[in-house]
Amino acid sequence: MSEPIIICRDVNVWFDDFQALKGVDMEVKKGEVIVIFGPSGSGKSTFIRTINRLEEHQKGQIVIDGIELTHDVRNIATIRSEIGMVFQLFNLFPHLTVLQNVTLSPIWVRKLPRDEADKEAMQLLERVGIPEQANKYPGQLSGGQQQRVAIARALAMEPKIMLFDEPTSALDPEMIKEVLDVMVELAQSGMTMLVVTHEMGFARAVADRMFFFDEGLVVESGTPDDIFGNPKEERTKLFLSQILTH
Amino acid sequence: MSISTEAARPPEPPGPLTWVRRNLFNSLFNSLLTILMVFVIFYTVRGVIYWIVNVADWRPVVNFPFLYLVGQYPRDQLWRIGLSTSLIAILFGLSWGTWGGLIRTFAVSLGAFFAVVALLPVQSNELTIPVRGALLANVLLIFLGFRLGRLQAVKGSFTAIAWLLAIEVITLILLPGLSLRETLTLLIGSALVFIIVYIIYQAIRVGGINSTLRILILIAVILLAAEIALASFPNLANTPLLQKVATTSWGGLLVTFFLAAGGIVLSFPIGVVLALGRRSSLPVVKVFCTTFIEVVRGVPLVTILFMFSVILQLFMPPEARIDRLLRALMGMTFFSAAYTAENVRGGLQAVSQGQVEAAKSVGLNSVQIMSLIVLPQALRAVIPAIVGQFIALFKDTTLVIIVGINELLGIGKSIINSDPEFIQLQAEVFIFIAMVFWISSYILSYASRQLETTLGVGER
Numbered sequence: 001m002s003e004p005i006i007i008c009r010d011v012n013v014w015f016d017d018f019q020a021l022k023g024v025d026m027e028v029k030k031g032e033v034i035v036i037f038g039p040s041g042s043g044k045s046t047f048i049r050t051i052n053r054l055e056e057h058q059k060g061q062i063v064i065d066g067i068e069l070t071h072d073v074r075n076i077a078t079i080r081s082e083i084g085m086v087f088q089l090f091n092l093f094p095h096l097t098v099l100q101n102v103t104l105s106p107i108w109v110r111k112l113p114r115d116e117a118d119k120e121a122m123q124l125l126e127r128v129g130i131p132e133q134a135n136k137y138p139g140q141l142s143g144g145q146q147q148r149v150a151i152a153r154a155l156a157m158e159p160k161i162m163l164f165d166e167p168t169s170a171l172d173p174e175m176i177k178e179v180l181d182v183m184v185e186l187a188q189s190g191m192t193m194l195v196v197t198h199e200m201g202f203a204r205a206v207a208d209r210m211f212f213f214d215e216g217l218v219v220e221s222g223t224p225d226d227i228f229g230n231p232k233e234e235r236t237k238l239f240l241s242q243i244l245t246h
Numbered sequence: 247m248s249i250s251t252e253a254a255r256p257p258e259p260p261g262p263l264t265w266v267r268r269n270l271f272n273s274l275f276n277s278l279l280t281i282l283m284v285f286v287i288f289y290t291v292r293g294v295i296y297w298i299v300n301v302a303d304w305r306p307v308v309n310f311p312f313l314y315l316v317g318q319y320p321r322d323q324l325w326r327i328g329l330s331t332s333l334i335a336i337l338f339g340l341s342w343g344t345w346g347g348l349i350r351t352f353a354v355s356l357g358a359f360f361a362v363v364a365l366l367p368v369q370s371n372e373l374t375i376p377v378r379g380a381l382l383a384n385v386l387l388i389f390l391g392f393r394l395g396r397l398q399a400v401k402g403s404f405t406a407i408a409w410l411l412a413i414e415v416i417t418l419i420l421l422p423g424l425s426l427r428e429t430l431t432l433l434i435g436s437a438l439v440f441i442i443v444y445i446i447y448q449a450i451r452v453g454g455i456n457s458t459l460r461i462l463i464l465i466a467v468i469l470l471a472a473e474i475a476l477a478s479f480p481n482l483a484n485t486p487l488l489q490k491v492a493t494t495s496w497g498g499l500l501v502t503f504f505l506a507a508g509g510i511v512l513s514f515p516i517g518v519v520l521a522l523g524r525r526s527s528l529p530v531v532k533v534f535c536t537t538f539i540e541v542v543r544g545v546p547l548v549t550i551l552f553m554f555s556v557i558l559q560l561f562m563p564p565e566a567r568i569d570r571l572l573r574a575l576m577g578m579t580f581f582s583a584a585y586t587a588e589n590v591r592g593g594l595q596a597v598s599q600g601q602v603e604a605a606k607s608v609g610l611n612s613v614q615i616m617s618l619i620v621l622p623q624a625l626r627a628v629i630p631a632i633v634g635q636f637i638a639l640f641k642d643t644t645l646v647i648i649v650g651i652n653e654l655l656g657i658g659k660s661i662i663n664s665d666p667e668f669i670q671l672q673a674e675v676f677i678f679i680a681m682v683f684w685i686s687s688y689i690l691s692y693a694s695r696q697l698e699t700t701l702g703v704g705e706r
């Protein structure tokens with residue numbers, strides 16, 4: 001079981017002439033919780049979006065659960081169906097109810113019958129704590145509730161991996177906790193998670209390893225104890241001191 | 247304590263007197279303005295009413311109800327139009343009962359229209375008792391259809407199939423005398439259009455393509471293939487059961503509504519397809535759609551109507567010529583489709599990239615992303631613009647006058663010219679026609695606002 005579920009080797013991404021990722025290596029084992037942090041523009045989003053093929057890497061290799069991410073459309077489809085993603089701005093579908101948002105993928109991708117999909121979706125909405133909002137539209141919910149729907153929507157695909165791109169940074173402080181609680185519960189249930197976040201309390205509580213990104217590179221990685229207690233790189237120290245004093 | 251209970255209640259809405267004081271008499275200047283306007287409105291309204299009742303001579307309007315309704319359509323064949331209208335009436339009732347909402351507006355307007363014509367308080371040897379009775383029966387049919395549609399057993403699919411059958415029957419009743427090939431082409435074509443529109447509507451409503459729709463898409467493809475195959479057949483012999491009624495005799499509201507309804511129903515799907523094609527990554531498709539849209543938008547409708555009515559005929563072999571009214575319909579459709587396409591494109595651009603990314607991340611493929619996520623949002627966003635386009639199309643039907651088709655305005659003009667006495671009475675005729683257009687356009691835009699509320703465009 002120690003076979004890595006995500007293998008990234010020398011991943012490079014260019015946007016025209018600008019190189020956003022300059023050779024990132026990472027291996028993630030099943031059930032690990034990875035926290036990615038670093039200054040703005042360091043390539044954190046680009047990296048986790050590349051894993052889901054929302055961006056394309058021009059050089060290097062990405063293997064998800066034994067399948068290599070290439071131009072092959074079927075591989076991309078398979079890999080996407082194994083990875084759930086939660087965005088900073090939620091990106092719920094505004095024209096569909098909460099329940100329809102969650103059942104969309106089960107019905108259209110997993111081809112479940114509607115009543116079964118509805119039942120599963122209600123269980124997921126209970127898990128994230130908002131079953132009573134099932135028939136509302138996203139626009140009628142608070143930010144924290146929307147983000148929890150987004151998590152339920154991703155979980156409805158029964159993914160093996162969950163990606164989070166700054167899931168709490170668009171939220172008011174009092175809503176951050178309700179989303180983090182859901183994520184902690186998810187981490188404890190054994191889900192493999194890659195989380196871009198600056199919530200260091202969350203990292204300390206559930207992260208197995210942390211990766212510090214700067215200028216398109218992994219500058220430093222290690223367990224939370226290593227990173228917080230004994231950072232090796234000057235840049236890591238500086239960055240941590242900046243965000244921890246805030 | 248009492249303060250907090252006070253604050254818990256929303257403030258009372260102001261009474262009418264308070265409203266008047268706050269809005270109409272809140273300053274000296276505003277009060278003067280209000281008083282002035284009251285006088286202006288009073289005298290205008292009084293003058294208009296006086297003119298309508300005492301001065302105006304409505305003979306050129308009320309003496310020729312059939313001319314305004316159907317033009318020169320042979321009077322002994324009027325039952326065909328009557329039957330078609332009754333079918334449409336009962337179907338509007340049925341749809342109102344099954345689907346409710348928006349259809350109600352159209353069903354009620356249609357009923358009101360029949361009732362007004364039936365009860366017109368004028369002596370007329372055309373509006374005989376049987377004719378008036380038949381018109382009133384249509385009101386009854388709408389109501390009957392409504393009750394039928396409310397029955398549990400009647401499902402949406404039943405009503406949809408009823409529409410399909412009715413459209414086929416109406417095509418058969420109204421357009422016989424064409425060659426067998428033309429008849430078949432029209433039958434298959436109208437079924438095809440109907441199915442496509444129904445698929446688009448259902449896809450938007452349920453937010454996707456379910457198994458029923460997939461079957462319908464398959465049927466649509468088969469029909470399309472049949473339609474194309476038919477075009478390559480030599481002209482099949484014709485055995486008309488019904489007497490031929492040349493569309494040259496069609497006129498009045500019949501033509502106006504035929505062109506408007508046909509143009510709207512046809513141009514919408516074509517416009518959506520063009521908009522998607524313009525954003526396609528296939529260069530050939532993209533260039534074709536872009537060229538089509540830009541060329542059509544760069545040319546006045548009058549020119550397009552001329553092209554379809556004159557030039558198109560020059561290139562066609564004599565046996566494949568298309569009916570004059572259908573040519574006008576094609577011109578209007580393509581013109582409107584190009585504008586609809588641009589509206590839809592605006593809507594497509596308004597859908598954020600984040601929506602597409604979220605859809606990709608839950609594993610949808612590109613067809614699903616377009617039909618489930620992007621298109622529904624894009625179309626909702628542009629309903630007002632598209633309805634505006636439809637209203638413009640409706641009013642533009644008056645332009646077919648220049649290719650010799652007598653729609654409502656053309657009939658009005660020919661009535662004015664038919665009698666030296668009527669030359670003095672142009673105002674009455676034009677005011678009447680303007681009212682017909684205004685009321686119809688108002689119903690359309692009212693329906694569009696209703697549609698916006700039901701789809702919840704405003705709340706997000």
Ligand SMILES: Nc1ncnc2c1ncn2[C@@H]1O[C@H](COP(=O)(O)OP(=O)(O)OP(=O)(O)O)[C@@H](O)[C@H]1O
Pocket residue numbers: 015018020038039040041042043044045046047
């Ligand atoms: N689609 C794009 N086109 C061009 N440049 C891009 C694109 N996406 C990202 N970049 C650039 O790549 C770099 C890395 O961006 P990325 O969004 O991955 O940073 P980030 O670490 O997530 O930053 P933040 O904390 O602000 O979200 C930035 O300089 C950004 O401007």
Ligand SMILES: [Mg+2]
Pocket residue numbers: 044045046165166
């Ligand atoms: Mg980012």
